[in-house]
Structure formats: structure tokens, C-alpha cells
Amino acid sequence: MPDGAMPVLDVRGLKTVFRTRGGEIHAVNSVSFSLRAGELLGVVGESGSGKSVTMMSLIGLLPSPPAEVRAGQVMLGGRDLLHIPPHELQDVRGAKVGFVFQDPMTSLNPVFTVGSQIMEPLMRHMGLTRAQAADRAAELLALVGIPDAKKRLKSYPHQFSGGMRQRVMIAIALACDPDVLIADEPTTALDVTIQAQIIELVKDLRQKLGMAIIWITHDLGVIAGIADRVMVMYGGQVVEQAPVAELFANPRHPYTRALLKTIPSLTGERGARLQTIEGQPPIMMGEPVACPFRARCAHRFDRCDAENPARRPVDGAPVGQGHDVACHWNPEGA
């Protein structure tokens, strides 16, 4: 990981709000992070923590209404994606940023061939002719490990298994050689053996192609295996961020600690109950004025109810570059 290099993607103070009948849901609150070239950033958090919404906000994939990206800056290739006209954003999507979604069973269009769905971004962004796009699509299918690629271009999604469809989704996302690949829980809907195959595939492709990857998951085991850096999200905020080894060795946020405890272990006492985090994630009505985790936190004190903690450095490096945490509780006094 090249330290201090120019980030390919730089997100500052992103705020996304959903307008509902019951009021505004603040799904993403002042999220900032950056992604360096060739880096794999893992994003973890439980359902509803704002992981997916954050990533979809970046490239305008949320339906508006009800979603509204209210503030922030998303710098990619010298442009702020939040402040360019829609048709320019469409030029960025699929070309500079590839997206792989959670459910491969429904993410492909059932009435078009796999080939035409891979060729679509190629013809759209790279100006290839149909024949050139077909050749490139066959290359891509072979790249993601689908045998007999040329023939399989004419197949329809329903003729593929879940794992193969996810490979197709990855081929689509990689079609135009993007700078950033966003993978939104790409293995959650797959069974464990296929999951392992897809993870190996992404690791392999990353070595070959060298793009930066954002990998969203709620599986810390996956993160430990592939990520360079980890960002933990809770209640629409980044609560902790650190290089992967540092985070697993030295978690600071009570939520991160609790998350790490929930990983079932192969060793140790048989029949021990699985660890859980008591309580429910918050529903983020209104601007947050207190720590979103306070209701479930064992270390809660007065300040947690009065003030939403800002991210502060743990290891001396500036926020976002080394290890940082958003918590008032500071047992070491650092």
C-alpha cells in the first residue's frame, strides 16, 4: 500500500437523508474517507449502519426521492461527483467506478443475454463496435473464470448458477477498467464454498488489474483475509478506522470490540453461547446530537448523551490516515 499517495477517491463530510412520512432519516452522517490507488478498503457494520447507502450516494444510485445527498464532497479524478450534472455522472458510472451488488440472482436483467449485458457498458463508455465489444466481453468472462466464454455470451442469466452470475456481475463492473470497484456484500447471497471462490477471484483480479476496491460486508472474517484497511460504521457514521492488523489487534471503539467478540471461534469451549451485542441499532431520526451507540454501550457516561463524538487519532497520524476512533471513552488517556 503506497503511503501518502494521492487518493483515487476522496470523500468528505457526506450526508444522506431519507425523507419519509415520519420525518427525516439521517442514514449517512458526515462520513469521510479516502481510498488510495490499489488499496482494498473494507467497510463493516451491521444491517442499517449506512454502509451501502454511503457507497450508493457516491455515484448517485439512490432513488431520489426519498433519498437526498445533502452535503459533502466526493472527489474522483479531479471532479466532485456530487456537483456534476447527471449525464456526466452517468459517464463516470460503469467507466470509472464499477459496482457489484449483493444479490446476483436479481441483479442481472432476465430478458437479455449475459453477453449483451457485458457489452452494454463497453459500447456505451469505450465506443467499441458490437463485434469489438463481443470480443472484449468474451475476454472478460474468461478473466472471471467462466469456461467456454465465447459460447456462454449467448446464455441468459437463468442458465447460470448464483456464483457464475456473480462472476458475470464482476465482469460487468470491470468491463471498462474502472479506477474504483465497489463491492456491496458480493458474497452474502452465496454459499460458503462459492463465497471463497469469489473472494479468491477478487484477490487475483486485484493483483492483475490493480484497481482500488471498496468491499462492504458484515463478515469480519472476510475482511481479515483481504482488506488493507478497515472502516467500521455504526448509525450512519464512521466509528473506527484503521489498518486491518491494527484494528484486529487493538480495537478502540466499544462497538468494534463487541463486533470482534461476536466472531465464533473454532477453538475454545464447546457449547459456549455465541456472543451478541444486546439491543437494536438506532433509527436515525433527526440530526445526531449524541453518540449513536450509547444505548448499547457498556462504557457510556454523561458526555455520550450530550455530544456526538468526533473522530480522533489514536496513533498520532492524522484522522483518516492511521488509526482513528469516534468515541469519548478513552481508557488509555491517549
Add this chain to the structure above:
Amino acid sequence: MFAYTLRRLLTAIPTLLMISLVIFLLVDLAPGSPMSEIPLTVPPEVRQKMIAAMGADQPVFVRYFLWLKQFFWVEPMYLLDHVFGTDFAHGAQRIISWQSKVPVFTLIGERLPQTLTVVGSAYLVGVLIALPIGIYSAYRQYSWFDQAGTFFAMVGFSVPTFFTGNVLILIFAVKLGWFPTIYDTNLTVEDWPSFYKMLMQMALPVTVLALFNAAEISRYTRSSVLENLGQDYVRTARAKGVREAPVLLRHVLRNSLIPVVTVIALGLPTVFGGAIVTEQIFKINGIGAALIGAINVSDLPTVQTITFIFAVLIVAFNLIADILYGILDPRIRYD
């Protein structure tokens, strides 16, 4: 695809035979006599001879099989002879109307063009209006356009055509005098003025029928497009950077049309039924009017034949819907 089509075609045969039997028996059981129009002064033995001459004294199953043979074998022969000038039919007995004593298919040949002109163009106009309205209503859900569309669809679908027909005649033909009240069957289009006249007389009946059809189809289109807009593959298409127009008109529409095509195809034959009413209101001398006339004088062969033609249309369009379904949806095609 071929095996699929063939299978569908083969299943249509027993369906049609069953329908033909039910129609024939139902119409035959209906009260009324073909002699009701004959003056009472005609002596009974003469009446008996007249009935025998029409073949109406035969047992019902004999008449049924004769009619079946005439419908599926003799009449197509006459059609071939008529088109190619051949002589396959050898003067075989055709289905004869008890009322006018001319072959029923000659009667239908005279009446069908009037119906097809009005009903066909009404349906086409209806579909052409309904699809864009349905698509745009779904794309801009709850916009004022969508609300207005919902309102008009509700009105169009819930108010019967005999009412809208009379209201339109009252306003546009009687009060304003813009359009003729009666449809002139003898009008043939040969130049611009007669074409204009044709357009004018078609305007009201076509509007009434098109409004009714468009109401239904636009609702189906809207809900189908809405359902598909929320699908994951739409998000994938957007994530690929596809422009909004192709997202909607290529990805979403192709999927949304699958159920809509069924509704359109199945709706077409029922429109003939609905047109019976509209033909009465606008005095169009079409197939519906012929059916009503035949019912009134117990002209059984005509009633049976026209009713069965409606049934054949329904089965045929069912088949067309199934085939279109297979073309649009690969998951069905490769079953």
C-alpha cells in the same frame, strides 16, 4: 421455440371442439323458433316442409356434426375457391342463414369490414395512447400527470361504453354538430374528401372504444413498469452508466411488456363483444349488429357461427399471447 408453439397449437384443438359443442348446444336449447317470423296463415304442413328444407328437423347431434364439418372443412374450401378461383368445394352445402337464406360467411364477409375498421383502429389508438401514459405515469409516480392518468383511467374503465357513447353523441354530434350521429356503412374511401368523411364518422365510436381500452391497458402498463423499476437489475443498468432513456425503454420496458402483451392480446377478442354495444349506439352495421339481428329472429346457424368465431378469436389471441410471451421472456422459451 418451435416445439413450444406446436404444443400450444395442439392444445388449442380440443379446447375449440369443446367450445363449439357448448355453444352449439346452448344456442340450440334457447327458446324461440325459426318460424316465429312466418305469418300464422301459413298452414302447419307447409311450415313443416319449410323446417325440413332448412334441415332444422334433424336431431341435434346430426346438425352439430354437419355444422362442424361445414365450419372446418366446407367453408375453408369455399374461401380457397374464392381466392384462387379453384373448385375444391364442388358445390357442397354451406352454412346457410335461416333468416336470409344466404351463406352465413357471405353475411360475415359483408359485415366484418365495418367492425374491423372501427374496432381495429379503436384498439390500435387505445394501445398507442395507453403505453406511453402507463410508462410515464410509472416513471413519475404520484406526479400530477400520474394522478390525472389514474383519474381518467378510473372514469374510462368504470363508465360503460353505452353511456360514454350517448354522452359524446349528445355533446359533439347533436349540440355542437361536429360529427355525424350515424355511421354510413356504404361510404367507400376513394379520395381525400371521402377519407375525411370516413375519419369524421369514425371519430366518435373510435374515441369511445379507445378510451375504454386505453384505461385498462394503461393501468396494467403502469403497475408493470412500477414493479420493474424497483428491481435490482435496473440499479445494475444505472450502475453501468446507461442513460435514463435506455434504462426505461430497453431494460424496464422489455420486462414490463411481458404481462402487458398478454392483456393486450387477450383484450382484443373481448373488444368485439364490447363493440356489439357500441355498434348499436352508433348504428354501425357490423358483425355485432348482425349477431343481435340473428338472435332476434332465432337464426340459429348465424348465431352459432358468429359466436364461435368470437371463441376462435379468443383462442387464437391466447395463442398469440403465449407465443409473444415466449419471444419476450427467454425463461419461458427454453422450458
